[in-house]
Amino acid sequence: MPGIDEFLRLRELASMLSQASAASEAHEDELNRLRKREATRAETLTILDAFKFEHRTLASRLNDIEHQLSQRLVAETQARLEDEGLALLMRQQEIDRAADEARTFLGGYDKTLTELRVEIDANLAQARLRRDEALARAAALREDLPADWREKFDRVLAKKLAHGPFSRLTNTRCHFCQHAVSKVFESEVDVLLQLKACPGCGRLLLPHKVVAG
Ligand SMILES: [Zn+2]
Numbered sequence: 001m002p003g004i005d006e007f008l009r010l011r012e013l014a015s016m017l018s019q020a021s022a023a024s025e026a027h028e029d030e031l032n033r034l035r036k037r038e039a040t041r042a043e044t045l046t047i048l049d050a051f052k053f054e055h056r057t058l059a060s061r062l063n064d065i066e067h068q069l070s071q072r073l074v075a076e077t078q079a080r081l082e083d084e085g086l087a088l089l090m091r092q093q094e095i096d097r098a099a100d101e102a103r104t105f106l107g108g109y110d111k112t113l114t115e116l117r118v119e120i121d122a123n124l125a126q127a128r129l130r131r132d133e134a135l136a137r138a139a140a141l142r143e144d145l146p147a148d149w150r151e152k153f154d155r156v157l158a159k160k161l162a163h164g165p166f167s168r169l170t171n172t173r174c175h176f177c178q179h180a181v182s183k184v185f186e187s188e189v190d191v192l193l194q195l196k197a198c199p200g201c202g203r204l205l206l207p208h209k210v211v212a213g
Contacts, residue, residue, distance in 0.1 A: 007210040016138040023131035167203035177201035
C-alpha cells in the first residue's frame with residue numbers, strides 16, 4: 001500500500017519536472033541572447049552597406065557638378081552648383097565619419113561576440129545537462145509510483161495549474177481554493193494516506209505528515 005514515501009516521491013517528481021522546465025527556459029534565454037547579438041551585427045552591416053551606396057551616389061553627383069563648373073556658366077547657375085557641391089561634400093564627410101564609427105563598433109563587437117558565444121555555448125551545455133538530469137530523475141521516480149498515482153499526477157499536470165499541482169487540507173478545507181470536504185475525506189488523505197484530488201481546484205492533496213516534512 002502506498003505511504004509517505006510515495007508522496008515524497010511524487011513531490012520530488014513535480015520538483016524535478018519544474019527544474020527541467022526552468023532549465024529549458026534558461027536554454028531558450030541563452031539562445032535569444034545570441035540571436036539578439038547576431039541581429040545587431042547584421043543591422044550594422046546593413047547600415048554600412050547603405051553608407052557605401054550613398055557615398056558612391058554622392059561621388060558621382062559631385063563629379064557631374066565639377067564637370068559642369070569647368071564650363072562657362074551664368075553666375076546664378078554657378079552659385080547654385082557650388083552650393084549644392086558644398087552641401088554634398090559635407091554630407092559625404094558625415095557619412096564617412098559614421099561609417100568609420102560603425103566599422104570600429106563592429107570590430108569590437110565581433111570580438112565580444114566571439115567571447116560571448118563561448119560563454120553562451122557553455123551555458124547552453126549546462127542548461128541541457130541540468131534538464132537531462134532532472135528528466136532522468138523524474139523518469140526514475142515515475143517508475144516507482146503506483147500506476148494509478150501516475151495517472152492522477154498526469155491528469156493534474158495537464159491542467160498546468162499556477163502555483164503547482166499540490167495542495168493540502170486545513171480543517172476540512174483545501175488550503176488553496178478553500179473548497180470544503182467531509183471529515184471522512186480528510187482522514188482518507190491525512191490518516192489513510194490516499195492520493196486524492198481537491199474536488200474544487202483539482203490539486204493533489206498532500207497529507208500533513210508529508211507537508212510537515
Ligand atoms: Zn482546492
